[in-house]
Amino acid sequence: MSTTPAAVPSEEASIVETASSDLAKLRRMVLGLFLIAACCALYFARDFFMPVVLAFLIALTLTPIVRFLRKRGVPSALSATLLVIAFATLFGLLAYMVSGPAITLVNDAPSIGRTLAERLRHVQRPLDRVNDIMHQFDMMTGQVSDPNVAEVTLAQPGVISRAAGSVLSGATSIGITLVLALFLLASGTMFYEKIVQSFGRMSDKKRALRVVYDVEREISRYLLTIALINAGLGVAIGTGLWIIGVPNAVVWGVMAALLNFLPYIGALTTMVVVAVISIVSFDSLGFALLAPAYVLLCNIIEGQFLTPLIVGRRLELNAVAIFIAVAFWSWLWGLVGALIAVPLLVVIKVFCDNFENLQSMGNFLAAQQTMDPAETAPEPAVSSAPHAGPAVLDVVTSAQP
Template sequence: MKPETASTGSPQPVALFADLRQIRTLLTGLFILGSIYALYFSRDFILPVILAFLLALMLTPIVRFLRRRGIPEPLSATLLVVISVTLIFGTGYFLSGPVIDLANNASSIGYRLTERLAELRHPFDRLMQISAEVQRVTQSTQEPGVQRVVMAQPGILSQAASNVLSAGTTAAITFVLSLFLMASGSMFYEKIVQSFARMSEKKRALRIVYDVEREISHYLLTVALINGGLGLAIGLGLWAIGMPNPAVWGVAAALLNFLPYIGAALTIILVTIISLITFPSFAFALVAPAYVLACDIIEGQFVTPVVVGRRLEINAVSIFIAVAFWSWLWGIIGALIAVPLLVVIKVFCDHFDSLRHIGNFLAAQQSHDSEEVAEEAK
């Protein structure tokens, strides 16, 4: 007589499917880890490529507008790239002096800030003494024959030269590649259409590509203009208040505002520090950070939701995770492009039924179905 399991035949397929699911899960995990590993060690190549695509997407509406006015795409793309390079490097050169002065005076700024906050430091004096005693005891208990080994670090000049060379290479690749992307016109769309056999698939692919590009281009260009306006308003307001180097804080506010919540908080903290050591009165020193806070509230609660729309808003949890991940992976540049990359992923996922649940997870607003499920669960 045959065994019962062989007659039914059910345990073997179930076990086989379970093994296949485990293998697929394992392969997916390995693929994710391998992708993170590749992104980290190939950042010198991938980072300028992503920056070039984001810059090209941001400037594409202007290229299309100029094309409808009779200006060919290669000419308009070249003009926009030249203007972008001039604006970025001109602003950097103009602000290099004040930024270098702030860096050189960092120690004195810290000392003056400590003096202003001396009355708030007393509760922490005992804790600092305990920490110093623990460090002294730890060093004294070290064995006399043991030597401390310190790895020699590269000199400051060599590090600076390496950073300048790397930044220059990244900028060159970014601007040249973005120029080619914008000047190529509809070449990529033609290649996408040629990749499909049936006409219905060609139309659907072309519609999705155009929708994704239009929404992302609109978002990036609009947010860049809004951040520029925010920086201009903050810079002019701080100049009227009497803050030193108001242009530096305006540019810093515009750049840091690409980091929702985090960027505004960093701007307020920096302005508060400089304001406390600049103005003798505590009450007047709080005017500058209060003005920055008011500008951030108006921009975040009124201007951006009205102009950009709430459909492209990302929930705060996803933003914090993305900023932490990309800043760990690619540093400050990764942190600045974290939210634009999230928007790109969300828009792309919203156009595919199989990926729509990812776009819904990234969205700031609950969908109608999720609200009904939440009400039923209650």
């Protein structure tokens, strides 16, 4: 039986559809393998990647100031050097101011625990009963070791050696971060010139530069604004706690400013820690609850009024994405990863919003729908001569915001 001519295009279309489906599956598999490899690299090479990511975030945060000074005739290298020195000095002063009270708190931790247990004795009694029941259950299931059986343990490094190693590693990471941030800020338009040189047509150059500038402007403004808001929140909380009479108010102000980069979790952690210190420090339980109530009030004003008013609603993220990002980055890089999780999530969202193929991902990360699926990015109205046009530096300068 001969094959009809109409059946041939149908078979070819089926073959093309099957090949396209297989190619799409292969792409998804390659993407999955790439993500797994990237996670492994970020985890095992965190001593390298962590300073690099921190340097880029610092550079993006300080970029608006460098750009502002450059428009007024100050060279980028000079302004970047002064800003990095000021940032390092401020960081060093805060670390010096916090180190003494923090060491005292660590040394007094056993006495603080005993005092807290004594003040909350009536609340602890039900918990003690639950602990007794769990201990009996562990003994019945054999999860508690027999006290008569000797256990062999390997000797661990001493506290002093571990602390010295941590301080040396932290100082090295901070140094790499600051030096790399300085180079990024002082580079000026070098990266944009490289982007221009990567495209042939003038329209592609203009479009690429416009997208890059929009992304950089939004991210840098957001990071700088959030950093200033968190610093103001830390000053307000520290000052209020000092007026109330809470010991080491500077420590809790710095902690509030840093932990506020963690939405929900940071404010809750600050409130709980301040509540514990207040209960231990004051005899009256009612007066002790005044300090955590003040912290809660400051966080409500900041989170519900100030930040939405200053930053706007467009870069708000949904709570599910925030918690997933915080859990993922804290697993990768610990406390530092948890603190930079939300800024990195904002960076990803801004990138997705500026690329048509990734706008659905950006819409998923947003707290509310911020894009119309029918909308597409407008094409710049410029000439598309393939090999003619102004110099690279002129293109970069003309595309600057």
